[in-house]
Amino acid sequence: MGGVIGIAAYSISQTGGQRLSTVVGCLIGVAVALGLELYRRSAQLTEVRLVVLGNEMSFTARTDMRQAAQRMFFQAATRVATRPLEDGSGNLREALTSLKTLFDLYREPLEADTTPPPPAKGDSVYELALDILNFELAPFLAKWHPKLKEFEDRRPDQDESEWPENAVFREELRQLQTRLRPYVIGLGDIAGIRDPERHLRPSARSTQPRPPVPQQQASRTSPQG
Structure with a gap:
């Protein structure tokens, strides 16, 4: 913002042209708006x-x-x-x-x-x-x-x-x-x-009940009589 304002002030003082003054004024307005938006985002309450x-x-x-x-x-x-x-x-x-x-x-x-x-x-x-x-x-x-x-x-x-x-x-x-x-x-x-x-x-896994042991598997692991 400081650089833009400095360039604008120098340009206006050198030329005095109305068109250039308008353009520079718009640039200053954009720079100020961007600066305010950045401040709002970084320090908003x-x-x-x-x-x-x-x-x-x-x-x-x-x-x-x-x-x-x-x-x-x-x-x-x-x-x-x-x-x-x-x-x-x-x-x-x-x-x-x-x-x-x-x-x-x-x-x-x-x-x-x-x-x-x-x-x-x-x-x-x-x-x-x-x-x-x-x-x-x-x-x-x-x-x-x-x-x-x-x-x-x-x-x-x-x-x-x-x-x-x-x-x-x-x-x-x-x-x-x-x-x-x-x-x-x-x-x-x-x-x-x-x-x-x-x-x-x-998590869903911690709340799900454990699946029952299949009957076939249980019979294979059980001791034989």
Whole structure:
């Protein structure tokens, strides 16, 4: 825009022609319109209102806030924080490790000097991250990490399925996933993701019942009388 305006001013001062002035004026108008459109796309404000676990929050989502929410949504939507861990499947130690990694990923920008300051109006996406860390992930990890480690240290040769608290862990993990779900959907809304809830649904394969074993195959593998 600066270059166009400079050339236009110089041309008009040199020629004084009406036609050239009109053409240059049109070019300046196009340049200004393009500049305003680019600014609107990069820094436009989007008002997002969320109700998370009974608390209403309002976000004026600028580009930096949307980008942060998008990163946090992606990390949570691809981990056990939102993905189902069916009974008898998965690995409990890996599930805890995934939750701890998510905890560290969310905490890192809060501790960095580059964290954007809170908005002058409304809430910050990092307030959602703090709630997820302090009220959900931290208490769960503080309870279950030492319990599982004690079992692993005491009985290193035993499988996790033999852990007496296996079923209780899985049930509390499901409760944690239920509580995290509205937070993650809220992050998706702030990020501008269309229908973020769709990405949190269990896959079709995980919800389909296992096919029964064919009778012929069962008879071949059964012991002979």
